[in-house]
Amino acid sequence: MEKIVKKLDQKACELKDALRDLEIAVGDLQQKHYKKIKPITDDVINLKQELIAEIEENKDKFFKSKFMTLFGIKWGLLKGKGKVEISNEKKSIELIKKNLSEDKQESLINIKESIAKSNISQLDATDIKKIGVKIVNSDEKPFISFIDSNIEKYIKTLIKDDKVEVS
Numbered sequence: 813m814e815k816i817v818k819k820l821d822q823k824a825c826e827l828k829d830a831l832r833d834l835e836i837a838v839g840d841l842q843q844k845h846y847k848k849i850k851p852i853t854d855d856v857i858n859l860k861q862e863l864i865a866e867i868e869e870n871k872d873k874f875f876k877s878k879f880m881t882l883f884g885i886k887w888g889l890l891k892g893k894g895k896v897e898i899s900n901e902k903k904s905i906e907l908i909k910k911n912l913s914e915d916k917q918e919s920l921i922n923i924k925e926s927i928a929k930s931n932i933s934q935l936d937a938t939d940i941k942k943i944g945v946k947i948v949n950s951d952e953k954p955f956i957s958f959i960d961s962n963i964e965k966y967i968k969t970l971i972k973d974d975k976v977e978v979s
Contacts, residue, residue: 843847886957
């Protein structure tokens with residue numbers, strides 16, 4: 813039994829050494845490829861910022877279609893969420909009760925009779941006008957997304973986890 817235990821210990825040590833060698837090799841390989849990938853990633857980030865600036869400057873050119881897909885990149889203007897602005901909450905509650913169905917009333921009026929602002933933006937424009945509420949700050953904002961979502965995920969990971977140094 814002692815011989816078997818000794819052999820087992822030797823093989824466990826060999827395995828530990830092999831795993832350490834693997835970790836070192838993986839680290840070296842990552843470092844080698846990172847040197848190539850990092851500057852390309854920086855270029856992609858800079859070009860995205862440049863395209864956003866161009867979209868901002870040329871918002872007026874997006875009249876029919878607010879976005880397009882070209883060369884595997886979807887880009888253009890995306891409608892922002894906006895912010896619900898209620899000038900007279902009591903009056904709006906009365907108007908909700910008067911003009912909207914019970915189902916809508918339940919989702920829009922809190923028990924303490926305040927408006928559930930997060931649900932207002934789900935109404936169509938006609939209902940919003942009926943209840944005396946406005947949606948403000950819903951400007952269109954530039955956006956860019958890659959059709960291959962792995963590119964965006966990699967960029968976000970690289971920015972967040974920028975721990976490998978390029979020498």
